Amino acid sequence: MGALDEGHFCSELENGVKLGCIELSLDDEPETIAIEDAVRVLMHGLGEDVNREGLKKTPLRVAKALREGTRGYRQKVKDIVQGALFPEAGLDNAVGHAGGAGGLVVVRDLDLFSYCESCMLPFQVKCHVGYVPSGQRVVGLSKLSRVADVFAKRLQEPQRLADEVCSALHHGIKPAGVAVMLQCSHIHFPNLESAFLDSNHQGWVKLLVSSGSGVFENPSSDIWADFLSLLKFRGINMEKTCMRDSSDWCPSRSSASANAVSKVESANQGMVTAVASILRSLGEDPLRNELVGTPARFVKWLMNFQNCNLDMKLNGFVSARVDPLLPNGDSCREKQIHSELNLSMWSQCEHHLLPFYGVVHIGYLCTDGFNPIGKSLLQSIVCFYGFKLQVQERLTRQIAETVASFSGGDVIVVVEANHTCMISRGIEKIGSSTATIAVLGRFSTDPAARARFLQSLPNSAISGP
Amino acid sequence: MGALDEGHFCSELENGVKLGCIELSLDDEPETIAIEDAVRVLMHGLGEDVNREGLKKTPLRVAKALREGTRGYRQKVKDIVQGALFPEAGLDNAVGHAGGAGGLVVVRDLDLFSYCESCMLPFQVKCHVGYVPSGQRVVGLSKLSRVADVFAKRLQEPQRLADEVCSALHHGIKPAGVAVMLQCSHIHFPNLESAFLDSNHQGWVKLLVSSGSGVFENPSSDIWADFLSLLKFRGINMEKTCMRDSSDWCPSRSSASANAVSKVESANQGMVTAVASILRSLGEDPLRNELVGTPARFVKWLMNFQNCNLDMKLNGFVSARVDPLLPNGDSCREKQIHSELNLSMWSQCEHHLLPFYGVVHIGYLCTDGFNPIGKSLLQSIVCFYGFKLQVQERLTRQIAETVASFSGGDVIVVVEANHTCMISRGIEKIGSSTATIAVLGRFSTDPAARARFLQSLPNSAISGP
Numbered sequence: 001m002g003a004l005d006e007g008h009f010c011s012e013l014e015n016g017v018k019l020g021c022i023e024l025s026l027d028d029e030p031e032t033i034a035i036e037d038a039v040r041v042l043m044h045g046l047g048e049d050v051n052r053e054g055l056k057k058t059p060l061r062v063a064k065a066l067r068e069g070t071r072g073y074r075q076k077v078k079d080i081v082q083g084a085l086f087p088e089a090g091l092d093n094a095v096g097h098a099g100g101a102g103g104l105v106v107v108r109d110l111d112l113f114s115y116c117e118s119c120m121l122p123f124q125v126k127c128h129v130g131y132v133p134s135g136q137r138v139v140g141l142s143k144l145s146r147v148a149d150v151f152a153k154r155l156q157e158p159q160r161l162a163d164e165v166c167s168a169l170h171h172g173i174k175p176a177g178v179a180v181m182l183q184c185s186h187i188h189f190p191n192l193e194s195a196f197l198d199s200n201h202q203g204w205v206k207l208l209v210s211s212g213s214g215v216f217e218n219p220s221s222d223i224w225a226d227f228l229s230l231l232k233f234r235g236i237n238m239e240k241t242c243m244r245d246s247s248d249w250c251p252s253r254s255s256a257s258a259n260a261v262s263k264v265e266s267a268n269q270g271m272v273t274a275v276a277s278i279l280r281s282l283g284e285d286p287l288r289n290e291l292v293g294t295p296a297r298f299v300k301w302l303m304n305f306q307n308c309n310l311d312m313k314l315n316g317f318v319s320a321r322v323d324p325l326l327p328n329g330d331s332c333r334e335k336q337i338h339s340e341l342n343l344s345m346w347s348q349c350e351h352h353l354l355p356f357y358g359v360v361h362i363g364y365l366c367t368d369g370f371n372p373i374g375k376s377l378l379q380s381i382v383c384f385y386g387f388k389l390q391v392q393e394r395l396t397r398q399i400a401e402t403v404a405s406f407s408g409g410d411v412i413v414v415v416e417a418n419h420t421c422m423i424s425r426g427i428e429k430i431g432s433s434t435a436t437i438a439v440l441g442r443f444s445t446d447p448a449a450r451a452r453f454l455q456s457l458p459n460s461a462i463s464g465p
Numbered sequence: 466m467g468a469l470d471e472g473h474f475c476s477e478l479e480n481g482v483k484l485g486c487i488e489l490s491l492d493d494e495p496e497t498i499a500i501e502d503a504v505r506v507l508m509h510g511l512g513e514d515v516n517r518e519g520l521k522k523t524p525l526r527v528a529k530a531l532r533e534g535t536r537g538y539r540q541k542v543k544d545i546v547q548g549a550l551f552p553e554a555g556l557d558n559a560v561g562h563a564g565g566a567g568g569l570v571v572v573r574d575l576d577l578f579s580y581c582e583s584c585m586l587p588f589q590v591k592c593h594v595g596y597v598p599s600g601q602r603v604v605g606l607s608k609l610s611r612v613a614d615v616f617a618k619r620l621q622e623p624q625r626l627a628d629e630v631c632s633a634l635h636h637g638i639k640p641a642g643v644a645v646m647l648q649c650s651h652i653h654f655p656n657l658e659s660a661f662l663d664s665n666h667q668g669w670v671k672l673l674v675s676s677g678s679g680v681f682e683n684p685s686s687d688i689w690a691d692f693l694s695l696l697k698f699r700g701i702n703m704e705k706t707c708m709r710d711s712s713d714w715c716p717s718r719s720s721a722s723a724n725a726v727s728k729v730e731s732a733n734q735g736m737v738t739a740v741a742s743i744l745r746s747l748g749e750d751p752l753r754n755e756l757v758g759t760p761a762r763f764v765k766w767l768m769n770f771q772n773c774n775l776d777m778k779l780n781g782f783v784s785a786r787v788d789p790l791l792p793n794g795d796s797c798r799e800k801q802i803h804s805e806l807n808l809s810m811w812s813q814c815e816h817h818l819l820p821f822y823g824v825v826h827i828g829y830l831c832t833d834g835f836n837p838i839g840k841s842l843l844q845s846i847v848c849f850y851g852f853k854l855q856v857q858e859r860l861t862r863q864i865a866e867t868v869a870s871f872s873g874g875d876v877i878v879v880v881e882a883n884h885t886c887m888i889s890r891g892i893e894k895i896g897s898s899t900a901t902i903a904v905l906g907r908f909s910t911d912p913a914a915r916a917r918f919l920q921s922l923p924n925s926a927i928s929g930p
Contacts, residue, residue, distance in 0.1 A: 054551045086519045088858055094869055098903030099862035106900040138858045142887055145894055222912035229919035230900040393553055393603045397564035404559055422607055429610055435571040435695040438563030447687035454694035
């Protein structure tokens with residue numbers, strides 16, 4: 001990794017908040033510039049104008065996010081643990097284990113994220129670490145999290161991540177043993193075709209992996225039982241989380257996807273080469289066994305969001321529209337709110353080339369004689385505008401305008417989404433969510449109608465990992 | 466603030482993980498060194514040996530944490546928002562509000578923390594921000610969080626924080642209006658005396674504050690109602706959160722505390738002066754009205770953890786001990802587990818001078834003829850060892866040894882805690898918790914007894930904010 005070993009880069013990603021980068025900021029490094037060039041190739045391949053306002057800085061944003069998200073390659077565990085080992089007495093005059101000699105220490109619920117080496121999308125990790133101190137010394141608690149993060153901030157698969165964290169802590173702290181348990185969640189996007197068909201698409205692949213050293217080497221030992229008792233997996237349903245081989249957990253490795261990938265490979269060889277060059281710029285070897293198919297898989301995923309420049313064809317549905325001026329007059333009929341809540345939404349943020357996902361709630365006013373719009377049509381509209389490079393504000397407006405075009409013009413649309421860029425990039429705001437709203441026709445002038453619809457929204461609609 | 470304006474410091478706090486700090490790292494700056502000196506004065510005042518292993522680097526840790534935690538003084542909103550405003554169309558051919566012209570955007574559940582200007586302890590903030598775009602442009606979503614953080618990373622009180630975030634976004638984005646809603650939680654430690662008396666001490670002071678500009682200026686407007694509908698305060702009990710004047714929300718400002726403070730002021734003038742100098746080093750004016758009493762309040766709080774070098778006196782309780790060798794012999798009686806779960810625990814981390822708090826579960830074996838140890842005695846033991854500069858591992862051991870000394874030697878102690886240093890410092894692992902265990906006598910050799918006790922622990926014992 002040569003020049004990268006010194007790690008001259010800034011942990012704040014965005015322009016403006018420069019903290020201590022006096023010379024050679026991340027922006028100016030040759031690796032960053034090389035990734036920017038590769039991202040431009042990808043955006044061209046998507047049919048996008050790389051000079052469009054919203055996209056202009058996307059290559060730099062993506063490059064910085066990727067380098068920051070893989071900074072673990074440039075960090076050393078020794079540097080973290082050094083100076084954070086504290087002398088701590090064990091038991092004085094008694095038989096047993098406590099303090100710096102055998103008193104099990106467990107740190108639970110550390111939220112991390114990592115990058116999947118199969119598809120380059122981030123995956124979320126809830127990390128639990130335990131160790132049994134020995135030699136009358138303990139380690140500063142935050143170091144368990146920092147060491148785990150060194151290995152999370154690389155291209156990973158869950159089992160290797162657990163093993164590397166375990167082994168690094170074992171060698172760094174030299175305790176009686178280390179136990180690591182990771183609950184990993186990988187987003188499972190539908191692809192463009194299946195999204196239109198399968199509205200009950202399962203959004204997450206979950207995996208539980210563990211690793212143990214020293215006294216934790218045997219998973220059926222009593223000390224493992226103690227560790228598990230202290231985890232108690234608060235709020236997590238153990239039955240839903242399956243322990244299994246993690247090498248093929250990534251949804252992009254399923255056989256259906258694999259076939260599609262081989263097709264992609266020939267059609268978009270330039271994009272595939274660009275992704276391989278990104279891997280090299282991050283300090284990885286694109287020929288490493290686990291990475292060989294990654295560029296093609298990433299391109300396949302990205303092509304879901306190809307710019308098609310087509311308006312949605314609604315010809316087949318316009319016939320469903322009832323003329324708003326029936327013989328007996330629109331004004332003498334009471335309009336009612338029809339609504340369709342919790343439509344699944346999947347999209348790709350054009351600022352960061354990272355997924356955002358959530359639900360769409362649509363309401364519209366119509367008179368009694370009107371046939372309500374079918375749920376599948378509304379779901380198709382959401383899919384159509386989702387599978388593009390997007391921003392949530394635009395997506396909301398486009399859905400509203402489209403529904404208005406054949407429902408009579410009184411439309412309200414609420415989009416609730418989790419943005420991977422808010423979780424996996426600089427600010428790491430796990431748990432945050434974004435709501436946007438568009439109001440057309442009477443919903444923009446009648447607060448009571450708006451309130452009636454908003455109050456009908458379910459309390460907790462987005463299903464996170 | 467002079468030289469600080471340039472913000473030459475590193476956002477990683479710990480030694481070792483240096484990211485891009487080529488010259489003049491935070492460690493070497495005169496402001497950091499001045500704070501270290503002041504922290505040494507405080508530790509002397511607590512009766513501690515500043516050269517003790519666990520404390521040696523505490524001054525540097527505290528200095529870096531405080532400067533990092535107040536980095537907002539050295540950041541500029543303009544720099545953050547600049548380049549993150551994107552052109553985004555409004556509605557095409559319809560009446561209403563959507564996209565870059567009037568489509569409300571809400572970012573919910575941003576976890577922040579800030580420092581209380583009354584007592585210098587960190588407080589937690591769940592921040593919700595909304596704005597109505599105008600001028601056909603929107604701002605990158607992460608910028609709402611970044612701007613809020615600039616003002617959170619200062620000495621604050623909730624209402625001013627909300628007002629400053631609102632005003633900064635309004636001037637930075639120039640939208641139709643901005644709404645900010647903050648749910649703030651301030652830890653409420655008992656003091657040393659009350660802790661022994663009041664085991665049902667209320668651990669958190671909560672406050673809900675809001676601020677609005679432009680179309681949000683009137684809190685009873687329809688657009689506020691829309692904003693509140695989109696928040697829905699998921700999982701938060703609105704009734705339990707009271708909106709009120711925030712200038713006196715800090716528990717250290719209660720009248721009882723205020724009296725105590727005046728006593729402290731004369732006895733520990735050197736410590737008070739040291740805290741005032743810390744405020745100056747952070748770039749604050751210790752004579753600012755709201756800060757005048759802060760040094761004395763901080764010292765009063767800190768003196769709860771004075772080193773008293775006394776062993777706990779158990780004379781009064783030893784009489785409760787039953788001789789283990791009764792006439793009919795210990796061995797022929799079945800020993801039973803007695804346990805006391807969820808004892809409140811409050812302590813102060815000696816590595817960071819920041820609170821940690823949670824619950825202690827104690828189990829011990831005794832024969833039928835033995836009077837169970839009273840809950841109030843066990844709670845007193847927990848308090849006694851909590852009100853010191855501590856590490857959780859030692860606290861666990863000391864409680865176990867003390868209980869063993871009069872219960873016969875078969876003891877298990879589990880401490881579950883949230884560490885403010887894990888939340889408010891570099892790694893910001895909100896939601897993480899730490900469990901430690903000590904096992905003495907038969908609990909160290911009998912996995913079944915251990916398992917029986919561990920399985921009896923409640924599922925979610927620590928009450929966070």
